[in-house]
Amino acid sequence: KAGVTQTPRYLIKTRGQQVTLSCSPISGHRSVSWYQQTPGQGLQFLFEYFSETQRNKGNFPGRFSGRQFSNSRSEMNVSTLELGDSALYLCASSLMPTGTATSYEQYFGPGTRLTVT
Amino acid sequence: KNEVEQSPQNLTAQEGEFITINCSYSVGISALHWLQQHPGGGIVSLFMLSSGKKKHGRLIATINIQEKHSSLHITASHPRDSAVYICAVKGTSQFYFGTGTSLTVIP
Numbered sequence: 001k002a003g004v005t006q007t008p009r010y011l012i013k014t015r016g017q018q019v020t021l022s023c024s025p026i027s028g029h030r031s032v033s034w035y036q037q038t039p040g041q042g043l044q045f046l047f048e049y050f051s052e053t054q055r056n057k058g059n060f061p062g063r064f065s066g067r068q069f070s071n072s073r074s075e076m077n078v079s080t081l082e083l084g085d086s087a088l089y090l091c092a093s094s095l096m097p098t099g100t101a102t103s104y105e106q107y108f109g110p111g112t113r114l115t116v117t
Numbered sequence: 118k119n120e121v122e123q124s125p126q127n128l129t130a131q132e133g134e135f136i137t138i139n140c141s142y143s144v145g146i147s148a149l150h151w152l153q154q155h156p157g158g159g160i161v162s163l164f165m166l167s168s169g170k171k172k173h174g175r176l177i178a179t180i181n182i183q184e185k186h187s188s189l190h191i192t193a194s195h196p197r198d199s200a201v202y203i204c205a206v207k208g209t210s211q212f213y214f215g216t217g218t219s220l221t222v223i224p
Contacts, residue, residue, distance in 0.1 A: 033212070037158075043203060043214040056210045088158050098147060098207045106150065108160040 002027065004093050004109035012115045018079040021112045025072050025093030031055075032074040033106065034066060037088040046089075049074050050097040078114075086116045120144050123204050123215035130222050136191040138218045140204030143185065151178050151189050152203040154217070160203075163189070194222045 005024045013019050025032050034046040045058040049068035066076040072093075078085055090111045094104040122141045130136050140149070151164045164171050164178040166187065171178050175195075180187040191198055199222050204215040 035212075042216045043205070045212040045214075048211075058211050090158075090160060092160075105165050106162055108152075108162070111158045111160075113158070 004091060004107050006089075006091055006109040006112050008112060009110065010113050010115075012117060013081050014117055015081055015083060017081050018077060019081060019114060020075055020077045021089055021091075021114075023074045023076075023091035023093075023109060025074070025091075026107055029093035029095055029107070030072050031094045031097040031104070032068055032072065033092045033094075034074070034076050035090045035092070036060075037090060037111075038084075038086070043090075046076065048097055055097050081116045083116050086114060088113050119216075120208070120213040121204055121206055121215040123218055125218060126216065128218055128220045130194050130220070132195060132222055132224050134194050134222075136194050136198075136220065136222075138189045138202050138204075138220070140187045140189070140215055141185060142187075142204075142206045142213070144206060144208040144213060146206040146208060148207050149180055149187050150205040150207075151187075152205055154201045154203060156200075163202075191220075194220075196222045196224050198222050 007022045031050045033048040037043045047066050048056045052068045063079045068074045088111045092106040092108045094106045124139050148167045152160050153163050154160045166180040175192045177190040201217045201219050203217045206213050
């Protein structure tokens with residue numbers, strides 16, 4: 001089974017631009033989560049999608065948005081890029097979303113390294 | 118205030134040593150995950166725990182729900198275990214992550 005794929009792997013953008021990152025989950029997985037990793041803040045949760053619906057959202061400004069398609073593929077968008085948005089963006093897929101009573105193994109993609117200049 | 122605290126931040130060990138990494142959390146959780154991240158960024162999920170103890174090869178993870186504490190043990194450490202180990206917990210609406218423990222195992 002193919003793993004989680006993310007495109008592009010590397011991206012350089014200028015302040016003020018917008019960017020769209022893509023994530024294809026493992027076949028059969030219906031939940032996709034997005035994370036930001038920076039040297040200063042570590043890993044932080046962005047959002048979780050299931051059945052084309054955002055289930056949970058972390059503490060990020062509205063410039064960060066996402067969506068999930070009917071085939072479970074997901075995209076995240078960052079508008080009006082700032083220098084501080086430079087980070088490794090990771091997505092992870094799981095069979096189902098993690099609820100309060102159950103938890104499912106997450107499988108991470110290789111990440112997209114975004115540099116904002 | 119960090120919802121997840123890990124210790125130590127950095128750890129250097131000789132090959133063959135027994136290693137313990139600790140994780141304490143302050144939120145109610147459905148599960149705790151131990152993640153491994155090698156240089157270059159790729160993250161692998163090592164364990165997902167909601168109670169008790171799990172073992173994969175030389176790795177053992179334990180969790181005490183009442184004390185809100187988990188430990189990751191590596192027996193007979195090897196240079197290929199050198200990586201950053203991250204504790205993550207799933208709260209009611211999101212994941213919280215520890216800052217990671219950078220492990221270096223010297224031959």
